[in-house]
Amino acid sequence: MSRNPLRIARWVVVPAIAVGLLTQCKGFLDTQPFGSLNTATYYKTAKDYESATIGAYATLQDLTYSPCCSTILKSGLLPDDDTRGGGADADNDFAWTPGNGNLSYVWDVSYRGILRANLILQQLDQTDQLTDAEKARFGGEAKFVRAYFYFLLARYFGTPPLVTTVATSIADTRPPNSDPGQLWDLIESDLQDAVTGLHGLQLENGRANEWAARALLGKVALYRAEWGGGPKNSPDAMSGVLGSSSVDAELQKAIDNLQAIVESGNYALVPYQNNFDYTTENNQESLFEMQASWGTDINGWAATDENGGGASSGTGRQTITGACGFNGINAPGCGDWGYGQLIATPTLVAAFQKFDSMAVTIPGQTIEAAVVTRDPRAYFTFYSTGQQFGHSNSGSCAAIPVPYNTKWSCDNDKGAIVASDTAKWSVTGYTPAKYIRPFENYGGGMMLNQSVSQNNERLIRYSDVLLMLAEAKLLKNNDVAGAADLINQVRARARNTWDAAYGAGSADKDLYASFSKPSTPAEWGSLADISSSVSPDSMLTALMHERRVEFAFEEGHRYGDLVRWQRAGLIDIPGRISAAKAANTTFFGDPQADQNWSKTNLLRPIPGGVIDLDPNLQQNPGY
């Protein structure tokens, strides 16, 4: 065998090249995640946090989402004495089970929002590209969102787990129930930090500011005082809620923060109907709103988180309160998804006191007499017979303007809307109008058959601030005069809304032509100014009434109020149920709901799917 130098060289050179190139492979695996944002590449700059906080706020839109039912609207609105659904309904009837999908949706969305806030707060600690002021501001916004959701969870579920850090191990995902005081402490300290961090900042609509934080803090403190038993030290108090605080301290905290908003002069009451009209969003009465928008196209089938395709597709909110199908019968014009699952109870209608009966005539048709109340807020709260409602889009009745009538039906042969004796889609004759009236105006030229709208959900209104302040003042030191002053501001505004409801400014002014505007306190009835010299109990009754008519059908207010007042010993729900039964009526607007309600229902069941996966979590008693 010849010793060819080339051959020898190959034996040396080829492996040498190979080894040399192989060493270049070092680092081949050390790639950064490519083309994606994550905790290694995001949460660095102020611009990152500007957008990350939008992600946190966007969780609010998920709460109002659902193509049909699974929303806070249903689980938050239904179980009270203002609203009811059709027929047997678990939410309505307090037939709450751990398997209730609406409740677990609220749970999931809340912890989603908390994660988003927790992650922002954790990453803020690690970035060095922000000033202290920027950190305080973004931290304040995140803490506002976290407090909002923890407050929701505390009210619904009592002692849900308290999670303030981002889980890093499977063991972290099985926290036990929180200590109730601890939970409320965190909510309050988060809001206090938000007040500080957002102080003096003018942020865009949709972001929390100092006043939104103060309003929520005042509300939390008021709730905490009453959940803790209130001044009467009620036995229905939830033990531990007060922690190391006290009823007095909490009431004072509520007064301080709410008073600060009043004194700031930044907010005022606007015409009542502007609070539910999409053309007057983010007005001077609004402290905080869920921002809905039409974008290029609202997908009524998907929450913002499920849009799946980047910006600008709109973030609608659902309008399932529309008057439509009930007990299997769809009203014409209700389109496909207007379930009309929520209707107004007779007791709510009755709460708008000072009634007159009047005959209403619709050209070409005669419809039975309807009941109209002189509190103009009623007009903006629910529809009643004869009012302009919408257009039918059903068969031969398409495009015929439809007056509100619980028995309307489309006669396809005649191509006309007729009253049907068998059709029935509101058992009470009233369906919610908030956020829907004026019908043709609730978003993007929408028709009745649409289930989404671009109308913002007003989460904290100035009238709520006034009434909470009144409640805190009453409970703290029987400040009847202070309360009267605040309540009367709300009543005066309501009276000023007369023209828009029944007068020249109303779309139904012809219907109410014979209806005269009250001029004396007696004629205004419960809407007249309340005297500052009534007893504290009378003032409290007046306040409770005012909250009911002012906030009917607004997110979660009513049942939250009832539970809070029960816990503080201010009302007695079992007693009211018995009294209603004796009077052959119902308290919750449904015999099944009255029959099922017990003090177990002061809390809702923790979702069973969560307990399946977190064995350290205890179910609320009774479920």
Place this chain on the structure above:
Amino acid sequence: MRALLCGLAFVPLQVGLAAAQQKQVSGRVTSSVGNEPLSGVQVVVSGHPNVGTQTDQTGHYTLTVPAGSDSLSFSMIGYATEVAPIAGSSVVDMIMTPQAQQLTGLVVIGYGAKKKANLTESVGVVNTQEIQKVTVATPEAAIQGRVSGARVTTESGIPGAPVSIRIRGVGTVGNTQPLYVIDGVPVGQGIAGTASPLSTISPSDIESISVLKDASAAAVYGNQAANGVVLITTKRGKYGRPTIHYDGYYGVQQFPKYIDMANAQQWLAIQQDEVANYNSYFGYQPGSPDYRVLNPDLQEGSPVLASLLARNTDWTHIGIHDNAPITNHTISVSGASDQVNYYVSGAFFQQDAITQKWNLQRYNFRANSDFNITDRFRVGETFTISNNVTLRGSQNYGDGTLLNNLLGQPPIFVAYDTSLVSPTNPQGLSGNFQTAGIAIPNLNSTNQLQDVTDRLTRVLGDIHGEFDILPGLTIRSQNSLDYNTADTYNWQGNFTLPATGYARSPIAEDARGDAYTVVSTNTLKYGTSFGNSTLDLLAGMEANMSRNNSLSLQATDFVNDLYTLRRIPALGNTVLKRGGGAGEQNRLGYIGRASYNYADRYLLTGSIRRDGVSTFAPGHQWGTFPAFSAGWRISNEKFFHVPWIDELMIRGSWGQLGNSNIIGGDYPQYIGVNLWADYEIGGAVQLAPTPREVLANSSLTWETDQTTDFGFTSQLFHNSTNFSATYYQRDTKNFLVNVPVANVVGFKSAPINVGHVRNSGFEFEGGYNTRIAHAVDFGVDANLTTVKNELVSLTKDVYEYTQNGAYRTAVGEPIGYFYGYKTCGVYQSDPGDAAPTDKVSNHQPGAGDMCFVDLQGAPVTDSLGVHQTPPDGQITSDDRTYLGKTIPDFYYGVNFTAGLKNWDFTAFFSGVQGVQAYNQLRQNLESMSGAGNTTAAAAENRWTPTNPSNTVPRAISGDPAGNNRFSDRWIEDASYLRLKTLQIGYTLPASLLNGRLGNTRIYVSGTNLWTLTNYKGIDPEFTTAGSSYGTVLSGGYGSQNGSQLGARTDTGNVPQPRMFQVGLSTTF
């Protein structure tokens, strides 16, 4: 770039010259039985695998033999391979003996081939002759029932539907797909979410498929091989002049089984009962506000009732495409000379679905060639390009499955209404809007109105070179590119209330993306013999780099609805929805293997692979996976004298493999941020980046799959019979699962190393070939695999868990078993207090409601652990229990073949036993709580006071007592035995064609002709529901079939069609 550099380290550069002196050899081959000429026998010059030919119709061959060749090898399936010396003669005749299975044939294994007789590893093989007999649309389907240990199931009967392959049970609940290696190039399991990685291959182009089942066989593929490896070798040219081969078939497909639904009268009776039972259940009286009434149109005396009932639409046949065509044509040219072999082919495949509006067309082109540059230097390439175009409607498009929806349509609804015909609705599709006040969307309408086009183009090519540095020492480098581009164009026309039953504005979305994977494999092989010993060594490295990008745009508001103008947004519509993404993954592996053979008696193989992957956190990227196997060919021992045993080998193996594949497990140490949400801030809609709801787990590490197996292979009774048996135990430790977590931290799931799963069982394979009455060749091959799947333990901090409300993972049970309530018949009278308090529905059962078993109370935990408690008089979630499992006890295949003169006959059965399915379709169709229709069986059988059924409850609006909750009512035995293929072929006599055509065979074939099952659904052969078919890019195809999560929930998938085909295969 660095990847390529480090990949190309070994490219050989040496070029030499070959000197060749040749001579002609010819001869005739006959069968030992009947002395008949054998056509199609492969005649190859020993030591020159590319130099060979085939015998013609008369059994003759002629071959040009390189100088120095000393023998010829004769091989043909069904006959023992023979070797004959040339010994200077120019005529070599051969007589061949029929044999059940060739043990002398070569089997493709990782980075090489091995004599089958010397295989110490567990490898299943399917060859080209077998593939030809099954007329399959995809290569995976060719494996079904033919390889023990591999369970192959098509997700549904839709063309192009993904095929799932589970090798030796289910080791993980994440992605359980094996690694596919095509001609040495690993494809599939990449990060590109595309259709089956094998869609680029026409089945006619396949030479053989090897399924590497044990760790020893698969270990050389390291970290991607934990679920087994499927090696596919495509055809190369055979020695001889250019040969043109045509293969084609045409067939029709039929819907296999219709479910009888209630007629209009029965439907109305159920509606009436629903309302009446509802009112009586709650005690609502007429006049009470909650008293529920039927829609006026359905009440007695309604003027429209009679005409509605007269419609009595039979929805079972709507949406069906009967006699849907399927066709395939493949034409190839191949040949070889001393210096080069080549195989080029083109194929066209088209298939419609047996449901409406689904058409798949596929073009495949392939060029394979090898060049002998010198006698020591060889270069080869493969190049394929394929184009898949699917035109489809809205089927499975987010609104549930078409069949589920249509079967549930009330019989008073109609699918088409001539009064609705308009330019935008030429068919007169009806949404039955507000018919009798019922609002149920109609997916037949949306399916017809929606047009989705998927286009998928894939290019896969490699070039490889081999250089013999020294005798026995060969260096090989293979470098490949796998590039694919996908485009889904979705046009969703204006959904109007009259036509579809619900309204949606028109949307067009174009989503496209591309992905490529570059793989460089470089190996050094050394083989030597000394004395009776043979030693083979292999060392190498493999670098693998994948990238993908995607972009999507969505628009609404168009100039008009004309197909040609659909992409043109109307003036003023400037804002489009957009999305996109990108990803990458790098892998690096080092391979070592040594095989030792002493006198073909003692066989040993050891291998090791060290692997790294970029998507784990630093410190967790590398894993090392060793494997060993050994065999003892007892029949080669001198002392072994058992006349009826021709071959006997005892073999065993042990080895470990790694798996890094986990859904959502890329870069597990970071929390990803999604960009698909938006929200209005400051009056403008803005992007709202939100964290992905997956826990960041920086300690996530390799899943280790350890397999031990042992068994024997044998040839018996003068090679007429073969039998092999293997016991395997596959232990998957640290198995990777994206477990659901309690949503108290905002995360929905966490990728973790969750525990230890064991699959164990036996695999049997056997075959018998004989000739009956000197005329009929008869053969039978069968295989059977048993699986016992068990979760052995869970990692510390991980608890048993339930997910999707139906599946549970618990120690001592098979993973992902069905978990729900047990029923105890139907209450014949109101049980009152005798029934346990139902805390699940919160409503007590009445007469005609289901009885649920109060199994136990809430478990208590004390210092000794968790204890069961006796029944507590309540139905709660604690009363859920084991209801069934998704992994079968055993599965099997039996193939009968027979031949008589020019006729051949194949019947292939496959079956699965001991498996359950969740018949969600039936749950939907038998709920009897709403307006949807009910199966005829439930309609007739339902409980009424006069029909005391003990299996089907009463109809009641809204189902207050929860009769339809997830329970054993919906779990069914899904075992089946199916005649998969029945084929009769006829080979034309050479005389008939005057020798103008070569081997020409025509056949008729039937697929899925007969099924024996107790399953009440349409088809027991399905894997998984829920595959959304969203877009090719989003992983809509194949996104579910790789996963065991949600397996065997039947949502009304399109069944496997019954198919009849005629085909022709000819050479000229």
